[in-house]
Amino acid sequence: MCMSGSENVRKEMDGVLYVVATPIGNLDDLSDRARQTLAKVDLVAAEDTRHSGRLLQHLGLSKQMLALHDHNERARVAGILDALAAGRQVALVSDAGTPLISDPGYLLVREVRAAGYRVSPVPGPCAxxxxxxxxxxxxxxxxxxxxxxxxxxxxxxxxxxxxxxxxxxxxxxxxxxxxxxxxxxxxxxxxxxxxxxxxxxxxxxxxxxxxxxxxxxxxxxxxxxxxxxxxxxxxRGAAPTPAGEASVLDTDKLLELLIKELPVKKAARIAAEVSGLGKNELYQRALELKDH
Incomplete structure (x- = not known):
């Protein structure tokens, strides 16, 4: 069901999800805005509540916390949406650095945005x-x-x-x-x-x-x-090479590496997925390379 413009405005006035970057090592790298945001929110969704709990303790803050990690993120979304609907402010933090950058949070941010709530970045450290x-x-x-x-x-x-x-x-x-x-x-x-x-x-x-x-x-x-x-x-990135030449060389190199570790059939299937070439063609090529 599509939301009207007024419904979108109403949701914008309700709860906010803040995506807060935290230090990757040196605690002095936490920004003043991140401190202020963590101080004002009602709930902190953390990758590891014990780890983030120590950061909050360092800041002299006591907050309701919720574990949100790779294994439970989907199950946590509904509860956080309920909190936002009640007008609560929520901070998403990871163990270190910026959430979603090789850390949990993608599903949550996507669902919160789809539901019409504001998602606000609080930028900072990123490894x-x-x-x-x-x-x-x-x-x-x-x-x-x-x-x-x-x-x-x-x-x-x-x-x-x-x-x-x-x-x-x-x-x-x-x-x-x-x-x-x-x-x-x-x-x-x-x-x-x-x-x-x-x-x-x-x-x-x-x-x-x-x-x-x-x-x-x-x-x-x-x-x-x-x-x-x-x-x-x-x-450092690769030096430019002719596309056709690179394709032939890459495919053979990939097959040579894979057949050292895997059966020929499985190696051909993986190479086909990577290169976009036909699986049967690569299977025959893999057999030739293996014989040599």
Missing amino acids: LVAALSVAGLPTDRFLFAGFLPAKRSGRQAALTELAREPATLVFYESPHRIIEFMKDLAEVLGADRECVLGRELTKTFETFYSGRADEVLEQLESDPHGARGEFVVMV
Whole structure:
């Protein structure tokens, strides 16, 4: 059912959902507006209530809190809509940084907007923007890919799909996978691809590693703290190449990587999804590559 203009105006005057960016490490990065917003809202929807509870305690605030994370977000939407309908003000926060950027909140924001309520951003810290600002890589165009698949085959397939992307690539990665991630990146994108890694941004042990992919991998492996903390991985985009040539090279490279880890049939199916080429054609090509 479509809402009339007056109904939209009425909802605009009711509750508001504030999407509030919180520090990624240094608590002094919380803006005055974010403090004021958290102080005035009636309810805080947090990715982890214990983590955000400590932030509120630091601010001297006591608020009703509601856990909203990847596993319960859909179930929480109705309750938050009820709160907004009652004229309550709600803040959405994640564990660190800006909500929805590799964090929960997409479903909530979409449903709240669809219901006609105001959604207001309270901007602030964001790990990918902070890292890009000091990386020394091109920032006129970048592609944020977030967290890649945890399994090697999926991760390599995703990297292969991005291999010819000319924009600077930005990824998030966890400490227990960063070494394997960098090995795959060097193998798929090339050991000479320029990379910059930011670790523990804004925190006491903030560290940046830079150089060729193989050099950065060596730096990580030689650093006793190299597999600790959260990472932002930034990679220079690919140099322009003829489209036809890139397509042939990418498809073979993708199949070669996949058949190391998977049965030929499954490798062909994944390659077809990534490349848009026919599954039967890729299956035959995979068999040829496997025989060699």
